[in-house]
Amino acid sequence: MDLLSLFMEYLQVERGLSTNTLESYRRDLTAFSGFLRNRKPPVALEEAQRHDIINYLVTLRSTGRASATLLRNLASLRSFYHFLLKEERIHADPTVNIDSPKMEKRLPKVLSIDEVERLLQAPDGSTVAGIRDKAMLELLYATGLRVSELISIRLSDVNLSTGFLKCMGKGSKERIVPIGEIAQRALLDYLQHARGTLLRGHNSDALFLNHLGRPMSxxxxWKILKKYAHQVQILKDITPHTLRHSFATHLLERGADLRAVQEMLGHADISTTQIYTHVTRGRLREVYSSAHPRA
Incomplete structure (x- = not known):
């Protein structure tokens, strides 16, 4: 078994990482391996030196990759070479004493309340697909779930009578999230009038299904969201995470407690949630500038 496969097996079996995280490691290490193969002369993964890793990070930066991407790649390489050292496949860790790239603080892009309203009203409620799409969009904005959490929801995770759902977040951490009344109604409409049709005779515990009766991917x-954003002429570069950002920002703008928002988002560290206070402060400055007579 090659070293990369050995490492991936270790991450899956011993560390129990999620499929998405495993793919992220595999992607980062495969890209680095390709970079090493193109060196003159080519370099094997286990032969990489400190300067090879630094050159790789410089190359990523020169192609316009963000600091977050560089940090993730360096973290993947550190884990990999730490594993090889522990397994005595190498004698020295080439990632030692490599400084982490400084993160630039970029404020998340959010939708205005008007844009969110237009987006949520876009699906055609007279069609099965439209009923499903409406439920997914309403639920995402009502809960601030990550898209991976949204598509992983099972029927048994939802309790409409209490207005809560259970989801599995990063690091396999389970949390309970409240569902607003409008999202509850959209979800009930989907369960009563659309999901059975989408099943197409299949058995599935997945809450949201595609047109083949399989779990939504x-x-x-992402394609559904892009379609409706284009339909209602939202020109911002919108992703599923944009609705998560909008959820948090709109809550804090209306006085929600930061700790409560942290819990709903499933952030392990409140400093991650605090970025939204910068967004809301920016909004406060806009209101002040437009409303105060001496601004």
């Missing part, structure tokens, strides 16, 4: 939902 990340790519499938």
């Amino acid at each position: 990340r790519q499938g939902f």
